[in-house]
Amino acid sequence: MVSYYIKLAWLSLRKTPLLSFLMIGTIAIGIAAAMITITVGYMMAQNPLPHKSERVAMVHLNSWDPTQPYGYRRNGKNDIPSTLTYQDAMALLQADKADKHALFAQFSEMIRAKSMDVRDAQFHPVRSTTRDFFDVFGASFIHGSTWGKEADQTGEQVIVLSKQENERLFDGVNSVGQEVLVGTLLYRVVGVIDDWQPTPRFYTHRYLMFQSTLNYFVPLESQIRNELFSPTSMGWSCWGDAPSSTLAQLLLSECVWLYMWVEFDSADKKDDYFDFLSDYSEEQRQVGRFTRPEPNRLMSVTEYLEKEGAVSKENIMGIWFALAFLLACLCNVMSLMMTKFHGKGGEIGLRRAVGASKKDIIIQFGFESVFIGFVGGVIGLLLAQVGLSILAEMFSNLHKNVMTMDVYLMVGTIGLAMSSSVAFGLWPVYRASLIQPSSQLKSL
């Protein structure tokens, strides 16, 4: 029976090619527009660490200038810095109260494999961090592993590469034990991580959340010991009489520049850690620091993403515009269906006269609208892919993960097309079923 109705729907579409084309095309365009914006919004709002987003948290300390706030939140309240001073970061790291600590900053240097020609060196940003970085943020190793505990203390010159850069420097072979030149310093490769792009890249500033991950990782302590410092490209904020020319001065200053995340074995430990932070700032207050009133913050991944608003207002607005566009398209399709079914009055009358019930007519035309929705959905899906790749081209500053549909979205696209086609087909189908056999047969 089903195949019979599908055949009828197909024949009916063939009979009025222009109308069918318009209906399918209109649905396809509406669906494509809606799904493009929904894809971008949905991918931007992903939870990048689903299994532990409540156990991983970012530390914000209020070490800022007593005379004025660091900035203002969207709600107009005073904001506090989201990065730490070196002395505070080190104090928290040494206290070792959380289960894992990921502390990080960055610098830029010329990088090449030791065996490469000096002219093949490339200028790259380097992530300087602690050994738990990869574990906390979910990067997995294809060769080797992260550096040992001692390296975080001694600043041993060891480096972890991304798969992509391992390709460039070592043709993709297992490069553990090989040597890399960072500027003029020799670093030994200890690990290579697999392709890794958390979307959003939640652990940095909101402006940087949809950019690619960095390709080189070294112990923070080695950056400090070697005075590697890129004052004109890293993010840092200072207040008061801030020194600004060398890393050594930066370390002693009240400038904030280090991001700090902590991981707990269980989410319950978060409260204890927050108390520890409060005690720490109280202690510091005794020596004249931390004099601002705003409290410290310990924000889980989800809280931080919410605060920073990974999905911009513009994306949300885009989704609404596209849905309105879809609505306009669907009204159009409905109107086309009315035309179509009206033209079929004779056929309906005839079918009714030879014994088809109203229900049969509804099923027959219901199938037709499902069919239209399905074809429109498939074409819409293709159009959306084209649209997304154009978008990826246009917004090359964003990582292309944001503009890639996953399986759920693809199924959702077809589902949305079919369900909206049926929903907007209901009324025309119902109207068609009301046609009296007698009225039509007369005119045949």
Add this chain to the structure above:
Amino acid sequence: MKDFKPILKTLWKNKTSPILLVIQIAVAFTILINVSHMAVNKWQEIHKPSGLDEANIFTFTANLPVEPAGYKARLEQDFADILELSSVENVMATNSIPLTNWGLGLALNRTESDESYITYAGIYSMTANFVDTLGLDVILGRQFEQAEMVLSSADYTVQSSTLMVTKAIAEKISPEDWTQTVGKTIYIHGRPYQIVGVVDELIATWPNWLRNERSIIFPAYSLTKESKFMVKAREGQLKQAMEEVHAVLMRHPGRIIDKFHAFSHTRDSGYKPMASSLIILCAVTIGLVVITMLGTFGQARFAILRRKRQIGTRRALGATKWQIVRYYMLENIVITSIGILFGAIFAVLLNVKLMDFFELLSVPSEYFLFGAVAVLVAGQFAVIPPALGAANISPASATRSA
């Protein structure tokens, strides 16, 4: 006008398809008004003047491959080397390059207390020659004197006691008369600075910041391992100057040059996301208008199909072709106007929402007027082909079949 009554009557009798069209027109109108307003805003934002002589400027970051004690001498030598080139007109170093999204912003206050907040400003600290290199227009007061310019490794906000502001800042400081700004003192982090001059325009480093015409300049440059250079080439010699400067600087071992771009490139990449959204906004609008016109076309055809006999009868009773066409054009005007009416209401509601969202201003009333005219004209275009078809229905068709 006597057509009005029958038009309203028929529309009322067969509501479904006119209602669908009204919804489409209302949605289209709502979006058309708001999107075109946003698009115009974005367009203005993208084409905001930077105050720079953009066509002849290029910029780059280079390290100073010496020990910190030698930074000053090295930078001055680099300047001298670059200035020796015949293709170069001037050169300077700056803490941040306009429209690159990396720089410092600070709050300006009227007094030492931060209660007297004036505005937030983009901060530039530049070496001598910046007025010439950038092609700035000093419209009031004076430039910095040679003696005021400081090159040292301390923080620049600490070293200077004077600064220059853009006209946009001057207007915030003295809203009643911005020309009174020169000589006034403003406070940053509780430290006083005297305003010595006003430049017409100098865009801050953030393309997305709506107030990016608000910048200030310190006469002090902080020496660090890396310097951001801005070079002005002689008219028409940009390409040559870029090659020569690169070659001159690369003579030093250990030199790293990064982000070496003509300023036009910097502008394009800074505004690329905004330009892309502008294109998308336009595409959405055009798509919507086309879909709505298709809808109008379809609705009119449908209506005519159903009323074939009625039209034939009217023709048989003596209606001219023009009267038939006029009927459908009028019908379309009625439907479109209802759609526009609803659309205008939604547009205002949406605009209120968007205003909190994006710091947008309310949509000026011309948009509604032009939008309404545009939608009406588009509707008429869409309805004419089917209406002409209707006019060609022969009177005889009325008599055929029951």
